[in-house]
Amino acid sequence: MNIEQLDFYTQAILSLAALVGLTSFLMLGQGRLLRLIFVFAVQGFLLALTTAAAAYSLSNYHLYISAALTLVLKVILIPWMLRRQVLKMNMHRDVEALSNNTAVMLGGASLMLFSYYILHPIVQTSSLVMLNALAVSLSVMLLGMLLMISHRQAVAHVVGFMSIENGLFFAAIVATHGMPMVVELGVAFDVLVAAVLFGIFFLHIRTSIDSLDVDLLNRLSEVDK
Amino acid sequence: MILVLAYCAVLLSFASCLPPLLMQGRHNLPALGRLRMPGSLEEQRAQILTRQAVFGLLGLSGLFAALAGVSVLVSGEVMTGRIGLGLPWLPWQVRFDNLSGLFFLIIGIAISAVSLYGPGYVSAYEESKHPFAVLSLFSGLFIAGMLLVLLADDAFFFMIAWELMSVASYFLVAFQHDNPANRRAAFLYLLMAEIGALAIILAFGVLASFADGFTFDALRGAGLSNAWASIAFALALLGFGMKAGLVPVHVWLPEAHPVAPSHISALMSGVMLKVALYGLIRFCFDLIGEVHWQWGLVLMIVGTVSALGGILYAMMQTNLKRMLAYSSVENVGIIVMVLGLSMIFMAQNQPQLGALGFLAALFHAFNHALFKNLLFLGAGMIHHQTHELNIDQMGGLIKRMPKTGMLFLIGCMSISSLPLFNGFVSEWLAFQTALQVDVIDNGVLRSLIPVAAAALALTAALAAACFVNVFGILFLGLPRSRHADKAQEIADPGMLAGPALLAGLCFLFGIFPGLMLGLINHVAEQLLGASLPDGSSLSWLHLAPVSAEQASYSAPLVLVGALIAAGICFRYLRRSPATVMRRAETWDCGFGGLTPRMQYSASAFMMPFRRIFARVWLIDEQVKKDRQGAMDQDVAAIHYALQIQDHSWPRLYQPIERAVNRTARLVGRIQTGNIRTYLGYSFVTLIVMLWIIS
């Protein structure tokens, strides 16, 4: 089918999906923490937008709440917190040298293809938009993991983690018109707690190794040196 | 009724765990503690009482076991029952037939002897270092486990009883755990027991996967293809052979048996190995059903190798109990070899000759239980009096411990299969079986079996040499150390009564083997459906296993003849008073000045064998000379170090150990400690999984 035949909502969703995927790529290639956080916030904003759109088109009101939640948590609270951390640690100047960045990018691209390939069997049971949405969200997830694997800063890890969450949200909203309310709330609560815990952990890690480089957390290894 | 006797035996052995525990409880619980009247003398009495209670119960259980065994052997019926434990859909199945009965008898006799012996022996352990409660607890469990193995009639119950036996005996091996060697031995023992048990489970599993359910009846019904049957047989041989200590999987045995308290070593070596053989017999002759001659051949070869290897290794030991343990390997080898013979005959559909071999094997198992117990208890007595187990430190004990000497001598004579003693009869039967090879068509077997027989002869001769050496160095000559010189005769009558019982039985069944063989014949009838060839006679006087024309042996007549001959010359030669014996100092070709250090030591005695069979061992022999003088011309002192090792260590065990450690090190690499790697794992796993299922 052709994109013209789709209704406005779907078109919006598709373009948003594309944008979300793009933000993930931007994050993946990003060496500077502050920009990373900013892009993450943008992703959150796009997510909130999607949620709102879904809520509007489906006139499914509890989605507004989760949109609001997303806005508060992922666009304001968490980025702010991370930003504070970065500034406090004054890591905002130094650039993390990413090992063979291009390879990572190519990997990301291939991941996107991969997720399309994986989810293809589903397509005959559902509309193309579903497939796109799911594929994008899956690839956002995978890209998030790739981000965590390729970055050494704890902050980057948190961002990756949260972007994985974003991917999940996107899937939940687009593919299934929002999970049941309880689940939504529960997930949001978990995210909140997680955010708080991250804050605490930055403290602890700093006090123990006064840096946020996770490669220095390698005491508990069993490779005999 | 008979089953009740068997149950009583089991329950009593369980009960024997309790008294010391109760005593402990009395100590620990303050309420009762207040009632306890003070004074170490009271403590003494309490301890003695507990000891007697424990061993009394054990003795009773032994008595009941022997009774149950005899009565089932006589009545020849099969009793079945069930105990309301186990899996919800399968309570423990119990079956008590002649085979079990025979081994019940063996265990019963052994336990009775041990329970006579025990109280005196364990009094040497001081409570604080080696608590008696532990010893008695695990001895009770150990014995109960063995009895239950014999009663079990389903794979699950069998394995539980089997492992109970293993684990309990493991704790007994580790009883004196303050000695590192004991700990190592215990670990090795438990490891081997575990591996063996796993093999057995797998063997049962093979049968069970063809049968419905895993009661023995169902397993008997399992129709196996030859290939699967052979796999099951191989697994069973590995599993039970490990427990029975067949070469090359015997290594745990000489490590573990000696370090346990002597009466336990006696049980382990004399009885537990028999239980393993019971398992093998039950599995091959009963569960699998029809046997193949190839299996028999395997058994025969393995048995021969174990017999020769066992005795050859035994000869080189200087630790008395290690030596006895190795000789157990030898005897088990003989038994397995004869079982193999019987299997061959069965498979060549000569059931009667098969029965003959079966008879020989079981009778040797019975005899070995008797004299090996006797010898281990004797070793215990020697250790008890001299606190020494190194043969080369002994000597002249026969003057200091005459009764012990007598008993030990009987043990040595039986185990080196001299006529008039039981060991000889079973080996004689084994030879008779081997000589029936003519009836077999298969040329390979016809030529291999006699060779095996000759190997058996060699084994017997080596055993004789080995035990001449042991008895000679231990009891004869001059004492080689202060311990040996200071040794006293055993005071405690019980400690003498136990071995005396066994010695008496050795002699009794040496003279009247017919009594026992008649009973064992029932086992063959019930299990193989075949008994001795017709025309054979097992009368009290004559023993003609095949037929009177082929061979016959009449121990009573021999005894009478010997007495007559000896009596005559004794009477005749000592008639004149002029020729009474005169005691004088040793002549020694007139050299004189004889000192204990001049005598032959055990390693010296074995030197010719060491040279002749040099390839069998890993020998590390070093002679160091301290020279002195201007040109180092004269030797001040000579140091001689001899280190003899078993081949199977470097060949079999260390490679496996190394392999495991190497793999573990490789695997350890994945725990890098870097979280990004871990995330990588998770990521890759996800990708791969998705790719797999799509």
Place this chain on the structure above:
Amino acid sequence: MNWLLAMSQTVLFVALAPLLAGWIKCCKCRLQNRKAPSLFQPYRDLLKLTRKQPVVSDQASWIFTISPYIIFSAMVLAASIVPLIAVDLPTSASADVIVLIGFFSFARFFLALAGLDIGTAFGGMGSSREMTISTLAEPAMLMGIFALTMSASTTNLSLAIDFVLDEGLVLRPSFIFALLSLMLVAIAETGRIPVDNPATHLELTMIHEAMILEYSGRHLALIEWASQLKLMLYGVLIANIFFPWGIAERITPGDLGYGLLFIIGKLAFLSILLALSETLFAKMRLFRVQEYLSFAYLLGLLGMLSHIILEGAR
């Protein structure tokens, strides 16, 4: 009646043993052209020894004093089951050839213990060597005997002899091998040259003598007699199993007389052979003995295999 006969045969056996020893000595002396002692010298020695007062080391235990009797009676028992002049005697049913070997090892067991009992170096050395040699000899001997008993399909001696007699003269390769191996074993077991030298008392070479150094008086007499018996036993075994002709099958005075003459003749012949070999060969080193005995074992094995493969009963 038969029992009586068996007894008397045994007694005869025991009585003849020293004579055989004397005869061998004579032959040897003649062959080495020395002047020979009288045939009855062994009897004189034994008599003298029994009259002497035995002196026993104060280190000795009861094992030492009891061993001679045990050894002797073991040999007597062995003699009682080996058919000397007649077959089918009741004693032969009470034990077969395996038991015979059992008797030998019984005697050896106590001889070795007696050697160890005093605690002299010689005794220990003797026992050790004796046990070594006999250990190697026993399987060889059994192999020889098996080759025999398997074709006779019995281990009972007199029945085996019957079998050979009934069969008449058949050239069985197995018998030849068995004969050779038995001869070799016999030489080793009875301590003759080239394995051991009965005449020597040079400490480092002796085996049998080393064990009985400490014995004297009647004890020595019994042991000497026992060893003579052993020699004769082997002789009779070889003679009567492989060349049984002439042995009495029916219990009549005539046959018995023939039997006696025949056996004496055979033994005389065998002992000449023995003496000859003893003069021709020199004693070998102790650690060559195993090669010698393994050769005997090999012969026995060949005999067995040739029985199974060549003359295979089917």
Place this chain on the structure above:
Amino acid sequence: MIAAYLVLLIPLTGMAFFALAGHRADSGAWNIRLNAVNLIATLWLAINVLREGTILSAGKAFLIDPFNVYLIVLTAFVGLTTAIFSAPYMAHEMETGRLNDARLKLYHAMYQGFMLSMYLVLTTNNMGILWVAMEGATLATVLLVSLYRTPESVEAAWKYFILCGVGIAQALFGTILLYYAAEQIGSEENALLWSVLYENADKLNPEVLKIAFVFLLIGYGTKIGLVPLHNWLPDAHSEGPTPMSAVLSGLLLNDALYAVVRNKMLVDGATQSDMAGFLMMGFGLLSFLVGALFLHRQKDIKRLFSYSSIEHMGMMTFAFGIGGPLATFAALLHMTVHSLTKSAIFVTVGHASQLAGTQNMEKIRGLIKTQPAIGWGLLIGTVSIAGFPPFGVFTSEFLVLLATMRSYPWLAPLLLLGIGIAFAGLFRHIQPIVYGDRPEGQQPIKANLWPVMIHLGLVLWLGLAIPGFLADWFSQATLLISGSAP
């Protein structure tokens, strides 16, 4: 049904109570009391279920069937005994000054919070809530892992947090896919209710469920500690306070496995293939073998036993993967005996390491001589976990083996190999610890070994005879999972 709510309410109030009241001298005692009450509640619940079968709460929010009710009781029981053990343990930690009031307050509150999430995981009927509760369990325990604030503990906690977080996120994606598939067959509001899904599992789109199951397996598998997703587990177990390790090993892993099995039931219903089973068998066997090999290289006693947990969870996953009544029965039994034995072992291990003042196994020696109760406890526990009869672990392993022989005979040798290696790996470390003479400076400590005795006693009982009610409990659960009774 009230019982179910009670089971959830008690820990909730407990958490609130501890959080507000702050640490008091008798917090430990209160912890014990709360758990005791809860155990009673669960027993009541169990009796209800046994009497009138599966209970579905109003609004279908909660589902109590034989499968989870026995896990609930097990959870309550282990929770109680661990609480009993933790009271003196934590007191000792206070004396040695490793902890202070604030952290103990956190500890007790989080203990209750953890129990709450466990009960929620088990009782809920909603796969979404199940996921939330799982994540909740992580969040509750992650601060306890870093309770000591040592660099190692912080590192362990961080890894625990990140890895489990990422893993669980994948599980959420699986859940979303599940929901998505459910929506296809048009059941809007209660599309995530397990009961509903299970009723019309055959209508669900197999393709979607396949993919969903991969995510779910990897997600919850991270929590089960399946190799190669296990890396957080030994760190978290070894660095946290011992009672935490006990409950993690004894409960959390079980519940994660529970979640996987629930989903497997759906997937099997939908795909009508053994795909899920094969995946589980593969992971299970791999974890089993690798865990066994890891045992040989350990220096830290708690790490040692956490690896043995990995190994046993592998075996259970394998057994569930085989499917079929025998294997399922065995797996359920193994769940029970493993969590009982393992928590008992961790109790003794905790005392042992307090007694020796270190977790380094080279430094702990001669326990039997020092304090026989602890030494024997540890030894017997190890014997039991190594699968020696007459302990229950043997029974379950025996059944697993037989089931394997029946279905996949060529896998049985691997299994046996693993058991053998694991056994050697355990005993080569434990023997020197318990045996031998006591080193100087090792003093007996105040220890409460009732939990150990009770647990091992139960395991022994299960090995000798499975009591009737428990037996048909198991067989009902087996019936539920595998579709036919053993």
